[in-house]
Every structure is written in structure tokens, then in C-alpha cells.
Amino acid sequence: MSSARNVTRFWEWGKKIICVGRNYADHAKELKNAVPTEPVLFLKPPSAYVKEGSPILVPQYSSNLHHEVELGVVIGKGGTAIPRTSAMDHVAGYALCLDMTARDIQDECKSKGLPWTLAKAFNTSCPVSEFVPKEKIPDPGNVRIWLKVNDQLRQDGNTSQMIFSIPFLISYISEIITLEEGDLILTGTPKGVSNVQEHDELQAGIEDIVSMTFRVDRL
Numbered sequence: 001m002s003s004a005r006n007v008t009r010f011w012e013w014g015k016k017i018i019c020v021g022r023n024y025a026d027h028a029k030e031l032k033n034a035v036p037t038e039p040v041l042f043l044k045p046p047s048a049y050v051k052e053g054s055p056i057l058v059p060q061y062s063s064n065l066h067h068e069v070e071l072g073v074v075i076g077k078g079g080t081a082i083p084r085t086s087a088m089d090h091v092a093g094y095a096l097c098l099d100m101t102a103r104d105i106q107d108e109c110k111s112k113g114l115p116w117t118l119a120k121a122f123n124t125s126c127p128v129s130e131f132v133p134k135e136k137i138p139d140p141g142n143v144r145i146w147l148k149v150n151d152q153l154r155q156d157g158n159t160s161q162m163i164f165s166i167p168f169l170i171s172y173i174s175e176i177i178t179l180e181e182g183d184l185i186l187t188g189t190p191k192g193v194s195n196v197q198e199h200d201e202l203q204a205g206i207e208d209i210v211s212m213t214f215r216v217d218r219l
């Protein structure tokens with residue numbers, strides 16, 4: 001009998017959530033940010049996870065919560081300084097993720113030169129779908145990710161628009177931060193981010209491979 005934990009429930013493991021920002025030029029431009037020449041990285045704590053059935057909570061200190069739909073990469077095999085050529089061997093699968101962002105607070109942090117923690121790392125800032133096994137997405141560098149708010153399509157991108165590819169990101173990140181089984185990498189959002197309010201319903205998907213629905217609430 002094996003007591004090994006099952007990576008399909010990675011969100012219960014308390015592992016790292018490493019986020020890549022500005023990985024789609026059209027999103028960098030819509031927020032008037034420069035298109036990066038190196039990946040922009042930040043972290044969310046595992047307490048940010050929320051699963052379908054529980055609401056996304058607007059932080060009390062924010063009046064401009066944004067959705068960012070992103071492809072999440074679930075690490076199956078850890079490593080440090082993983083070469084790009086073998087990076088995909090470290091992937092167990094994928095998850096659809098939302099990088100919920102208190103945009104008003106992020107703008108304030110940016111102007112003061114402060115870290116984004118309050119804008120990005122609060123409770124429920126990382127809604128995630130079910131685990132999607134690797135075999136279900138043979139080419140993660142070419143899948144459609146989409147998001148609707150109250151049935152209106154707001155984001156409709158393709159991972160082929162990423163500036164830094166998944167193998168590049170795994171290699172780059174693992175040079176700085178050792179990757180472990182159960183870690184999640186959020187690969188950045190395409191254009192179309194917008195505000196959500198209490199009672200809104202968010203629906204998002206990776207093509208028709210996986211979809212998820214969340215309601216927004218206030219504490």
C-alpha cells in the first residue's frame with residue numbers, strides 16, 4: 001500500500017504558486033506596461049487557492065478587483081536549474097487558473113515602488129480548476145483560454161501568444177527557485193482583464209477541455 005499523495009489534488013499540498021506577469025504583449029500594452037525582455041515573477045501563498053463551490057472574495061481594501069485567466073502548469077517532478085530541453089518531463093499536468101488582482105492596490109504599489117503582495121496574494125486570489133492530466137493537452141503552447149463575466153466574453157487568448165514558452169519558464173524559474181512536485185506556475189494572462197463585482201459569475205475554460213464557474217462575494 002502506498003500512502004503517496006496524489007498530485008491531482010496539488011492545491012491541498014501547500015506548495016508554491018509562482019506567477020509570471022506580462023507574458024502576453026497585448027496584456028502588457030493594455031495596462032501600459034513595457035513588453036518584458038525577461039520574465040516578471042511574483043508569488044502567491046497556497047492559502048490563495050479556492051475551488052469551485054466557494055466564492056472569490058473581494059478584499060475589503062479594494063474597489064477594483066480584476067480577473068486574469070491563465071494556464072497553470074502543475075509540476076510533477078522537482079528540480080533545480082532544469083534544462084529547457086527536458087523541462088516538459090517535469091510537468092504532471094495543467095489547471096485553469098485565475099490570477100485575481102486588486103488592480104487599484106497594484107497601481108498604488110507600482111507608484112510607490114512596493115511589492116505586489118496585497119494586490120495579488122490575498123485569500124481566494126487563486127481560483128483553480130480540476131487537475132488536467134498532461135496527455136489531455138498535447139501542445140500547451142497552443143491552446144485557447146477564455147473567460148466570461150455574466151455570460152459576456154471578456155478574455156479570449158491563445159497560449160501561442162506567450163512571450164516566454166513553458167519550457168523556457170520552467171528552466172528560468174528553476175534556476176532561481178527550486179521547483180517541487182505539486183508547485184504551480186501561472187503563465188500570465190492575455191488581454192481583456194476587467195473589473196468584477198459582488199454577485200458576478202465568472203466562467204472560464206481551456207478550449208472545451210476544462211471549464212469552471214465561480215461567484216464573487218464580499219467579506
Ligand SMILES: O=C([O-])CC(=O)C(=O)O
Pocket residue numbers: 019020021022023024027031068099101106187188189
Ligand atoms: O498584473 C499584471 O498585469 C501582471 C500579471 O499578472 C499578468 O500579466 O498576468
Ligand SMILES: [Mg+2]
Pocket residue numbers: 019020021068070099188189
Ligand atoms: Mg497574472
